[in-house]
Amino acid sequence: MITFRNVSKYYEDEPVLKNIDLAIGKGEMVFLTGPTGAGKSTLLKLLYAAELPDGGEILLGDFNVGQLSHAEVPLLRRSIGVVFQDFKLLENLTVYDNVALALRIRGRKEKEIKGIVLEALKDIHLRHKVESYPPTLSGGEQQRVVIARAMVSEPSVLLADEPTGNLDPDTSKYVARLFHEANIHGTTILIATHNRELYKNTGKRVIRLDNGVIIGEEIG
Numbered sequence: 405m406i407t408f409r410n411v412s413k414y415y416e417d418e419p420v421l422k423n424i425d426l427a428i429g430k431g432e433m434v435f436l437t438g439p440t441g442a443g444k445s446t447l448l449k450l451l452y453a454a455e456l457p458d459g460g461e462i463l464l465g466d467f468n469v470g471q472l473s474h475a476e477v478p479l480l481r482r483s484i485g486v487v488f489q490d491f492k493l494l495e496n497l498t499v500y501d502n503v504a505l506a507l508r509i510r511g512r513k514e515k516e517i518k519g520i521v522l523e524a525l526k527d528i529h530l531r532h533k534v535e536s537y538p539p540t541l542s543g544g545e546q547q548r549v550v551i552a553r554a555m556v557s558e559p560s561v562l563l564a565d566e567p568t569g570n571l572d573p574d575t576s577k578y579v580a581r582l583f584h585e586a587n588i589h590g591t592t593i594l595i596a597t598h599n600r601e602l603y604k605n606t607g608k609r610v611i612r613l614d615n616g617v618i619i620g621e622e623i624g
Contacts, residue, residue, distance in 0.1 A: 485554030
């Protein structure tokens, strides 16, 4: 499902990722961990073409990510849900419209969208915030909206960058459960995290990244 072959990335001639080889199978849930500056966020950005590799090959499903034309990038992104570390919610849109946006981009009918979005907000216990705006929400509430937006279109791949970085322990556990439920339903998931509690005792692969290099792998 996801393959990195000898992938490197540089910022101003400084290597951020060096000769990365990584394979993630369809339906797998994999964690990527390592210190700040290890290259975790950059690796995720390469997958949804926010950044392009400077060497090597990246395959995601039927897409060769590094060789996509500008017009093909939206097609790639329609198959991916992304949970951003800094939320990236649109502050001038309600919670409902932020989540609905993912479906509108994919051309779903408004009648369909309403039922799907309200059910998604119910699942994350934020149905009562449907008309609220992001600045009025707590960090934990905003993160749950981001997760709902990423998952509402049932993407084949879900990428999450430090999804519990702004959350208290109880909310972190709840968010982890949402990811595991999505994975049970077949979504391929890659989570970059500092939070050992997120992958401890999961039985899932944990890839360790440091200074742009994969230094090891274990089972959480």
